[in-house]
Amino acid sequence: MSQELTMSMERHSLYRIHRIDQLIRQSIYPNVPKLSRWLEVSTRTIERDIEFLRDSLGAPLKYDPKRRGYYYTRLDFSLPTVKLTAGELVTLYLGQKLLAQYQGTPFETSIIRAFAKIRTFLPEEVEVDFANLDEFLSFDVKPLRGEEQQVAHTFQQIAAALRDHETVKITYYTASRDSENTRLVDPYHLRCYQGAWYLIGYCHRRCEVRTFALDRIRKLKPVRRYFRVPPDFSLEEYLGHSLGIERGRQLYQIEIHFDAEAARWVKERVWHPSQEIILQEDGSLLLKLVLSGLGEVKRWVLGFGAHAEVLSPPELREEIAKEAACLAAKYQQ
Incomplete structure (x- = not known):
């Protein structure tokens, strides 16, 4: 159904609601058959309007069997209005x-x-x-990652476990190892990032808080075991040194040099709360970050190609160099 048709139908419904309200206020005790005839719609439509008026809008609506029509038990009721600029x-x-x-x-x-x-x-x-x-106007809203029905079902199960503070047993697929394993998790938080939903919770297998992608949870079952979120857990602190959603085991002082072409774009944004930008005389810049984990920043830097050079830490510089060498080898074949 098109947006225009839907809007038109809704406004016809609005007209009927207002008209029914006016007729009831006239103390003529209108009933469904009369309203159907006066407004030229089916009795079923009028019944739905009456239900909406009473149940959704809170109208103090009663049916008088003697007068065979509807009336308001309180006259101070008024229909809500929305006035927007x-x-x-x-x-x-x-x-x-x-x-x-x-x-x-x-x-x-x-x-x-x-x-x-x-x-x-x-x-x-x-x-x-x-x-x-x-x-x-358009938006680049990322589509839901994973099979929609499966992710929605997993989301509903986790949402219930979050509400009840119930531990869940999950079978999780780890992409880096291409393997599945089973573990108990205490769900702390659900987070959406770039079109994917993630569960943040305490992993009993690793004895630490971990992040799990919902589309990689193959099976999930509540275990009727309950927990309390530790009072010292803070989502802001947990993700504070993450570039997005991934979190590593240690903090890294990261320095990246961007040439003048990339610098014009990089300096316009706040990439992380810890960032420090040092502008160079030639138009290039040095970006300093404090992050935990190198996976996300590695993929981010590679997106700039030859316009970015990692200066530190050595581990990240080495990883980027390996990727660049592999990429060059593919194009030299």
Whole structure:
């Protein structure tokens, strides 16, 4: 169903709700057959409108069997209204687009319903054409990584375990070793990063907090064993020295030199809270970071090709050199 048609249907529904409200306030005790006839819709549609008015909008609506019609038990009730500026309407549109990352999670249905209710109570004429916004605004929202139904099911199970503080038993696929293993995990947090959902929790096998990609969890089962999140656990501290989601076992003082071409782009962004940028006279720059783990920063630096050179630590410089040598060998064949 197109966005324009959906909006039109919602606004027709809004008109009926307002009209039903007006008729009830006139103390003429309208009933379903009469409303159906007056508003020229089916009785089932009117029944849904009555349910929405009573259950979703909280209308103090009662049916009088003697007068055979509806009335309000309190006259101080009024329909909610949403008055938004053009800028706020655009923000609402942007927010709906950005929430696409929750597709496949238990939040998806609630988000759709919430935005539908807001759109329903917008005025008939607004200054912003939502349909035309798609022509000049777009988002690179990463699609959900992994098979959607499988990830959604895993998400729901973990969300329940998070709520109940229940330990889960997972069979996890480790890509670097191309193998599966089973472990007990106390779920602490769910995090979405670049289109992928991750579980952060205490791993009983490694006796430390670890990060697990949901699309690599092959099996999951609650074990009816319960835990408490340690009071000293902090998500900010856990991920504080991560460039994104990966976390290593030790801190590294990282220095990367970017030539003048890359520097113009690199200096415009905050890549990490620890960063220090030192501009050079030739237009290049030196970027200093304090990170735990080298995997993410290695992949990030490789994305700049010859425009970036790792100066330290030696381990990262060596890893980059190996990758560069392998890449060069492929193109020399």
